[in-house]
Amino acid sequence: MKLTGGCYCGALRFEAEGQPGFRGQCHCRPCQYISGGGPNFFMMMPADGVRYVRGTPQSFARSDLENPVTREFCGTCGTPVLTRIAGYDQVVLKAGALDDPARFGTPQAAIYTKDQQPFHVIAADVPSFENLPDR
Numbered sequence: 001m002k003l004t005g006g007c008y009c010g011a012l013r014f015e016a017e018g019q020p021g022f023r024g025q026c027h028c029r030p031c032q033y034i035s036g037g038g039p040n041f042f043m044m045m046p047a048d049g050v051r052y053v054r055g056t057p058q059s060f061a062r063s064d065l066e067n068p069v070t071r072e073f074c075g076t077c078g079t080p081v082l083t084r085i086a087g088y089d090q091v092v093l094k095a096g097a098l099d100d101p102a103r104f105g106t107p108q109a110a111i112y113t114k115d116q117q118p119f120h121v122i123a124a125d126v127p128s129f130e131n132l133p134d135r
Contacts (some may be wrong), residue, residue: 003045007074007081011055014062014097018049021090023105027120028112034071034080039120041095042083050082051092057081087112109133111133 001020008015021044032041055128058075069092070084083092095104110122114130122128 003093003098003103005081005093007077007079007097009074009077009079012039012052012074012079013054013080014052015052016045016050016093019111020045023108025107025110025122025126026037027110027113027114027116029115031112032115032117035096037042039110039116041059041104041107042092044090044097045093047084047089047091050093087091 003016004014005016015124023041023043025039025041027039032038045112055074055120057072059070059072061070067086070086070095071080072082073080074085079097080094081097082094085092095101098104106123107126110126110128111132112130113128116122125132
C-alpha cells in the first residue's frame, strides 16, 4: 500500500509504503494534548517505508522520560504527522495527516481508555482497552 499526506499548510509532504499494521484510536492524555482534546487516530507503518518528499519536520521528545517517543510535526502550522519509537521498526502515522483519511479505515481497538474523556466516542464494535492490549 502507498499512502501520501502532509500538513495543513503544505510545507511538509510524505509518502508511506508498506503493509499497514495496527490501526487504533488512542485516548491517552499525551494524545489528547496533540490532537486538541480528542482521541488520536493512527496506523502503524514500516519505518523504512516512510519518507518526506517536501520539507523537513520539526521533532520533539520529552527530556524528562527515560525512553521518550519522538513526535514529528510541521514547524510552520504544527500539524502532527508521525511518532517514532526508539528501537521499533514501525512509525505511528497520524490518520489526520493523510491526503485521504478514509484510507485509515476503522480502528481495530481503542487504547488507553483509562484517560478517555466523556466527549470521546468509541464505536460499539471497536474493542476497548484501559491500556495496551496483550500482544
